[in-house]
Amino acid sequence: KQEVTQIPAALSVPEGENLVLNCSFTDSAIYNLQWFRQDPGKGLTSLLLIQSSQREQTSGRLNASLDKSSGRSTLYIAASQPGDSATYLCAVWRLSGGSYIPTFGRGTSLIVHP
Amino acid sequence: AAGVIQSPRHLIKEKRETATLKCYPIPRHDTVYWYQQGPGQDPQFLISFYEKMQSDKGSIPDRFSAQQFSDYHSELNMSSLELGDSALYFCASSPVANEQFFGPGTRLTVL
Numbered sequence: 001k002q003e004v005t006q007i008p009a010a011l012s013v014p015e016g017e018n019l020v021l022n023c024s025f026t027d028s029a030i031y032n033l034q035w036f037r038q039d040p041g042k043g044l045t046s047l048l049l050i051q052s053s054q055r056e057q058t059s060g061r062l063n064a065s066l067d068k069s070s071g072r073s074t075l076y077i078a079a080s081q082p083g084d085s086a087t088y089l090c091a092v093w094r095l096s097g098g099s100y101i102p103t104f105g106r107g108t109s110l111i112v113h114p
Numbered sequence: 115a116a117g118v119i120q121s122p123r124h125l126i127k128e129k130r131e132t133a134t135l136k137c138y139p140i141p142r143h144d145t146v147y148w149y150q151q152g153p154g155q156d157p158q159f160l161i162s163f164y165e166k167m168q169s170d171k172g173s174i175p176d177r178f179s180a181q182q183f184s185d186y187h188s189e190l191n192m193s194s195l196e197l198g199d200s201a202l203y204f205c206a207s208s209p210v211a212n213e214q215f216f217g218p219g220t221r222l223t224v225l
Contacts, residue, residue, distance in 0.1 A: 004156075034213075043204060043218040044157070089156065099145065099170040100214070104156035 002027045006090055006105035013112055019077040021108045023090030028068045031093040031100055035064050035075050038087045038107070047088075048075070080112045116140050118207050118217035126223045127195050135190040135220045139207030145169070146188040147214060148180060149204040157204060163188055195224045 003026045013019060023033070032051045036044040048057045048064040050073070056065040063076040077084060087109045091102035119138040127133050139146050148160040150173075159172035163182035174180075177195075182188045186207075192199060200223050206214040 036216075041202070041221065044216040046213070046215070049213055096170050099147070099162045099164065100208075101147075101159050101162070101170055101172065102157075102214075104158075106156045 002030075002092060002094065002103040004090060004092055004103050004105035006088075006108050008108055009106065010109040011111070013080060013110075015080060015082060015112055015114050017080050017112075019080055019110070021075040021077070021088050021090075021110075023073040023075070023105055025071045025073075025092045025103075027092075027094075028071050029094065030068065031095055033064075033066050033073050034091045034093065034102070035062075035073075036089040036091065038089055040087075044089065077110075080110075082112050082114050084112050085110055118205055118215055120203075120205050120217040120220050122220060123218065124221050124223075126225065128225055129195055129197060131195050131224075133192045133195060133222060135192070135203055135205075135222070137188045137190070137205030137207075137217060139186050139188070139205075140215055143207035143209055143215070144186060145208045146182055146186070147206040147208075148174075148188070148190050149206070151202045151204065151219075152198075153201070155201075160190070192222075197224050200224045 007022045035047040050066040061078040087107040089107045090105045145164045147162040149157040151157040160174040162170045166182045180190045202219045206216045208214045
């Protein structure tokens with residue numbers, strides 16, 4: 001059974017810092033890995049999707065890497081801003097019965113203070 | 115661009131009542147997924163449908179049922195509600211075997 005762990009569970013940093021959020025998974029037979037952002041009580045916003053054959057994806061100040069063999073992914077946030085404050089969820093996808101089903105981590109709760 | 119629509123956005127029910135949550139997928143997406151996220155928890159997959167047929171089943175209680183209609187919208191029916199059913203319920207849609215797009219969620223509170 002796939003297990004996804006995110007470290008740290010919570011992070012509080014001053015504005016401007018570069019951050020690394022970690023995600024590890026136990027079963028390397030994944031279809032892809034996706035990072036989401038979730039604001040309190042709100043829905044999931046997709047940030048980056050990395051196919052299993054890819055090593056990294058970049059979007060603006062965000063960069064996500066994937067090392068399938070070691071079961072790890074990192075989300076790098078450059079020059080953090082207060083607007084980045086949210087919970088960041090990592091999800092790994094597997095193929096099951098014709099559907100692609102995600103297993104989510106518990107998330108990293110990020111606070112960026114001015 | 116059109117997104118996944120969920121209704122209602124908020125719902126308050128008493129214990130033992132029933133609730134129906136609706137999901138309208140992005141046009142031309144034929145697959146719908148339902149997830150439950152309890153307070154402080156990660157989202158848990160409940161059930162999925164492809165072309166109006168159930169395609170996969172996760173940790174969905176027997177008290178819950180769902181279906182996908184001819185217009186591809188889906189409904190999650192929840193009966194004999196319990197306090198522990200209070201959660202954020204997400205729907206996601208995708209073209210077959212592709213990236214899922216999540217709706218804003220329905221927050222269900224059971225009193």
